[in-house]
Amino acid sequence: MAKGDSSVRCFQGLLIFGNVIIGMCGIALTAECIFFVSDQHSLYPLLEATDNDDIYGAAWIGIFVGISLFCLSVLGIVGIVKSNRKILLVYFILMFIVYAFEMASSVTAAVQRDFFTTNLFLRQMLERYQSKSQSNNDDIWKNRGVTETWDRLMLQEKCCGVNGPSDWQKYKSAFRDENNDADYPWPRQCCVMDSFYKPLNLDACKLGVSGYYHSKGCYDLISGPMNRHAWGVAWFGFAILCWTFCVLLGTMFYWSRIEY
Amino acid sequence: MCPLWAVLALGWLPLSLAVDLEPQLASIVFATNNPTLTTIALEKPFCMFNVKEVSYEVNLYVMVNSVSTYLEIDTWPGRRSGAMIVITSILSTLVFILLLGFVAAVIFSFVSMGSSDLETQHESQISQEVVPKAQGTLEPSYSSVNRRQSLDQAEVYTSKLQD
Numbered sequence: 114m115a116k117g118d119s120s121v122r123c124f125q126g127l128l129i130f131g132n133v134i135i136g137m138c139g140i141a142l143t144a145e146c147i148f149f150v151s152d153q154h155s156l157y158p159l160l161e162a163t164d165n166d167d168i169y170g171a172a173w174i175g176i177f178v179g180i181s182l183f184c185l186s187v188l189g190i191v192g193i194v195k196s197n198r199k200i201l202l203v204y205f206i207l208m209f210i211v212y213a214f215e216m217a218s219s220v221t222a223a224v225q226r227d228f229f230t231t232n233l234f235l236r237q238m239l240e241r242y243q244s245k246s247q248s249n250n251d252d253i254w255k256n257r258g259v260t261e262t263w264d265r266l267m268l269q270e271k272c273c274g275v276n277g278p279s280d281w282q283k284y285k286s287a288f289r290d291e292n293n294d295a296d297y298p299w300p301r302q303c304c305v306m307d308s309f310y311k312p313l314n315l316d317a318c319k320l321g322v323s324g325y326y327h328s329k330g331c332y333d334l335i336s337g338p339m340n341r342h343a344w345g346v347a348w349f350g351f352a353i354l355c356w357t358f359c360v361l362l363g364t365m366f367y368w369s370r371i372e373y
Numbered sequence: 374m375c376p377l378w379a380v381l382a383l384g385w386l387p388l389s390l391a392v393d394l395e396p397q398l399a400s401i402v403f404a405t406n407n408p409t410l411t412t413i414a415l416e417k418p419f420c421m422f423n424v425k426e427v428s429y430e431v432n433l434y435v436m437v438n439s440v441s442t443y444l445e446i447d448t449w450p451g452r453r454s455g456a457m458i459v460i461t462s463i464l465s466t467l468v469f470i471l472l473l474g475f476v477a478a479v480i481f482s483f484v485s486m487g488s489s490d491l492e493t494q495h496e497s498q499i500s501q502e503v504v505p506k507a508q509g510t511l512e513p514s515y516s517s518v519n520r521r522q523s524l525d526q527a528e529v530y531t532s533k534l535q536d
Contacts, residue, residue, distance in 0.1 A: 219464065223456045226456070227450045230451075232446050236443050284442065348460075351460050354464060369479075369482045371482075
């Protein structure tokens with residue numbers, strides 16, 4: 114075999130290896146994005162209410178991109194083995210489209226993560242928790258989502274408010290509009306509960322005797338999963354795109370050297 | 374915890390007034406233990422008795438401050454994070470380089486196709502006629518590798534036929 118042949122074979126092997134990695138990463142990206150979209154912590158209603166749920170859009174795009182990358186990597190391997198210009202041209206065009214989508218998904222997830230401040234969730238909680246405003250169906254739906262999510266969060270995670278129970282006293286809120294301040298300095302879910310989900314001592318909870326109410330804020334428990342979601346989609350997508358960039362450049366060089 | 378007894382006292386206020394208030398700690402100068410004064414002590418709850426006119430009336434004093442409405446909460450995230458800038462700038466650069474590379478590959482392939490069209494036809498005729506021993510002379514090309522393989526097979530078949 115000539116030296117030329119072996120170097121060509123070697124280059125083909127390298128490109129095939131690159132495409133195999135792209136295929137596997139595509140499947141991994143799909144799995145990761147399906148996991149995020151399934152919303153294991155049931156925090157989606159909070160984002161929906163803030164109109165800031167683009168990290169879910171990014172994850173949906175990630176699912177589509179992952180499957181496409183897998184299929185295109187198979188196409189790329191076939192094109193390289195057969196040294197067929199047409200197949201590789203189709204591969205390039207489709208890869209560009211998928212590259213653009215994945216870039217959009219990655220950038221969106223990275224940008225939206227910046228919005229998850231304490232004030233964002235605080236404002237939503239004060240505005241919508243137990244709010245009875247009925248201006249339109251969208252409003253009703255969002256209020257219900259926020260109320261149910263906060264009730265579940267405060268009960269399960271044993272926390273109160275975004276920064277702490279004082280959130281309910283420092284600001285006006287829909288909750289204060291609906292309830293008597295003396296009976297409800299903060300929601301009942303902030304009280305320490307017994308095994309039947311009744312407050313251990315209701316008066317002690319209302320007075321703020323330590324040990325009978327949750328003094329911890331819920332912000333870490335909300336932002337933790339959301340940050341992991343956003344970072345997972347953004348940085349894994351970025352890594353895949355860096356690798357795909359190298360493989361695409363190599364394949365373009367290979368394509369330009371194929372003779373008709 | 375902030376004076377929580379103040380919250381209980383607020384219960385006596387009409388509901389509409391209470392929503393606009395939050396309990397507050399007063400300045401330390403107000404802390405006094407003298408029940409005859411009418412100043413307000415807030416470190417501990419104090420019951421004020423009116424000793425001049427004996428009565429059973431007890432007054433509980435609170436200090437309150439008006440609260441801010443949630444509409445005033447600033448939800449702007451502030452400055453952009455490094456992650457967003459890194460990802461956006463690097464990916465944009467990569468896309469640009471990819472597009473350049475693709476254009477270059479297309480141009481290069483058209484140029485090489487145009488200039489070596491006749492040479493390619495000539496070479497393929499040569500490689501089909503001659504037994505493929507002279508590997509060094511022929512320029513290695515990706516499609517000719519496959520042709521050479523099929524030529525090897527053809528040679529084996531022809532040699533078998535001859536036998």
